[in-house]
Amino acid sequence: MNTKVTIAGVELKNPVMTASGTFGSGAEYGEMVDLNRLGAVVTKGVANVPWEGNPTPRIAEVYGGMLNAIGLQNPGIDVFVQRDIPFLRQYDTKIIVNVCGKTTEDYVAVVERLGDEDVDMLEINISCPNVKEGGIAFGQDPKAVEAITKEVKRYAKQPVIMKLSPNVTDIGVMAKAAEAGGADALSLINTLTGMKIDIHKRRFALANKTGGFSGPAVKPVAVRMVYQVANAVKLPIIGMGGIATAEDAIEFILAGATAVSVGTANFFNPYATMEIVQGIEAYMEKYGVKDIKELIGAVR
Numbered sequence: 383m384n385t386k387v388t389i390a391g392v393e394l395k396n397p398v399m400t401a402s403g404t405f406g407s408g409a410e411y412g413e414m415v416d417l418n419r420l421g422a423v424v425t426k427g428v429a430n431v432p433w434e435g436n437p438t439p440r441i442a443e444v445y446g447g448m449l450n451a452i453g454l455q456n457p458g459i460d461v462f463v464q465r466d467i468p469f470l471r472q473y474d475t476k477i478i479v480n481v482c483g484k485t486t487e488d489y490v491a492v493v494e495r496l497g498d499e500d501v502d503m504l505e506i507n508i509s510c511p512n513v514k515e516g517g518i519a520f521g522q523d524p525k526a527v528e529a530i531t532k533e534v535k536r537y538a539k540q541p542v543i544m545k546l547s548p549n550v551t552d553i554g555v556m557a558k559a560a561e562a563g564g565a566d567a568l569s570l571i572n573t574l575t576g577m578k579i580d581i582h583k584r585r586f587a588l589a590n591k592t593g594g595f596s597g598p599a600v601k602p603v604a605v606r607m608v609y610q611v612a613n614a615v616k617l618p619i620i621g622m623g624g625i626a627t628a629e630d631a632i633e634f635i636l637a638g639a640t641a642v643s644v645g646t647a648n649f650f651n652p653y654a655t656m657e658i659v660q661g662i663e664a665y666m667e668k669y670g671v672k673d674i675k676e677l678i679g680a681v682r
Contacts (some may be wrong), residue, residue, distance in 0.1 A: 383666050384673040387421070387640050389618045390541035390566035392502050394421035394476055394641060397674060398631065398659050401506060401645030402427055402480035402545075403452065406465035408473070414652040417473040419659055420521060424643060425466060427482035427507055429595045430491040442578045442587040447597020448622070448646060451590035454482045454510065459495050467499055476502040482510045486530055490537050490665035497539040504540050504671050506530070507678065509547040509572040509594075521547035521572070524559035531563025541566035543620065546611070548600075549575050553607045554614035569620035569643065571604045597646040598624045605637050612638025612679055614671050626654060628661020638679040 385396040399422035400408075407425045408417050414530035417423060435455025442449045447672040456462070462479075470477050479501050483489040493504060508521035508530060520526045531544055544560040546553060548571035557568055573594025601645060604623025612619055621639030625631050634642050647654040662674070 383663065383671065384675075385663065385666070386680075387674060389543075389620070389640055390503065392541060393478060395474075396421045396640075396659055396662065397635065397641035398655055399476075399478065399620070399641060399643050400424050400655060401643035401647065402507065403450075403454075404645040404648045407462070407470060408623070409466075410676045411652060416657055417470070417475050419629070420475045420655060421641060422476035422502070423470055423473075424505060424615070425462070425470075425480050427454040427480045428459055428462045428492055429454065429482050430454055430459055430488050432456065432461075433482075435590055437589040439587065439589055440593070442593065444576065444578050444595070444597075446455040446599025447595060448649070449578055449588060449593035449595055450573070450586045451593035453590070454469045456482075459492050463495070463499060467501060471500060478505050480505045480507055480545070482507045484510060484512070485514055486533050489530065489534055493534050493537045501540060502575055503543055503567075504534075504538055505543040505545050505569055506534055507545050507572070509545065509549075519547055519549070521545075521556060522550055522576075524555050527556050527559040528563040529638070531560050535564040540611070543567040543569050545572055546570040546607075547572045548603060548607055548623075554610050557615045557617075560607050561617055566616060566639050567618045567620065567640075568615070569622065569644040571600070571607050571613060571623045574600055574603065598626055600624045601630060601633075605633055608634055608639050609637040609681075625658070626651065628665060631658050631662060632665055632677065635674070635677045636679070636681040640678055
């Protein structure tokens with residue numbers, strides 16, 4: 383049976399990858415996860431300079447998932463290039479670097495720096511607040527989505543995946559804007575915006591007040607958005623949002639995703655990615671699926 387999938391000319395041994403921000407750059411999970419068995423590792427967000435992130439508390443457990451307001455804390459591109467790329471290159475897996483920034487120039491600086499590095503694809507996190515536009519996320523305005531995609535593509539030497547925010551009225555419009563800007567692939571969904579209040583302390587559970595809501599409860603929204611986008615554009619899609627089992631992953635693939643990212647599940651089950659790889663193979667065997675491509679977008 384063939385589990386290989388191709389995204390923008392890059393072949394993955396299987397469609398299972400990690401979701402940015404939930405797996406570090408792989409070293410934290412090394413004892414529990416065989417990185418050689420993953421289709422790809424998607425790194426934590428990398429900025430042009432170190433980011434401290436938001437004040438604590440910045441994680442809260444909620445029904446059906448969690449809220450996080452980490453604020454994309456990261457050590458910056460210099461440390462990433464010296465430490466994380468050499469670590470990941472020890473393994474037979476693809477490297478997808480998640481890139482974040484507060485201005486278009488920030489993104490371009492990281493993309494340029496990665497041009498000569500041995501990484502396979504770039505995932506551009508456009509849920510970051512655009513400081514020049516009063517803090518609205520790049521991904522919430524179709525004109526901004528198209529503009530930043532075009533600019534990143536001008537400098538990128540690797541294929542560009544635009545990571546779409548679900549906090550919009552019409553995800554199809556955003557997908558078309560990224561396609562118009564020249565994106566090679568799309569990933570979705572990023573976290574929904576949520577809030578939790580501690581009724582005993584009468585204060586917000588997160589110092590940031592709001593946070594990104596992820597986990598099993600967001601999956602139906604994510605599957606719907608992946609299906610919508612698959613029918614709106616011709617780009618390959620990496621689906622994510624509440625994937626915890628092989629059944630979840632297959633649902634996304636049937637909706638139109640070429641690959642899937644596992645995020646929050648890594649926190650409550652560090653073996654989730656390995657179980658999903660095995661589970662997809664078992665499903666294909668059970669139903670006589672010889673090539674995983676037969677499943678991509680099979681539900682219309």
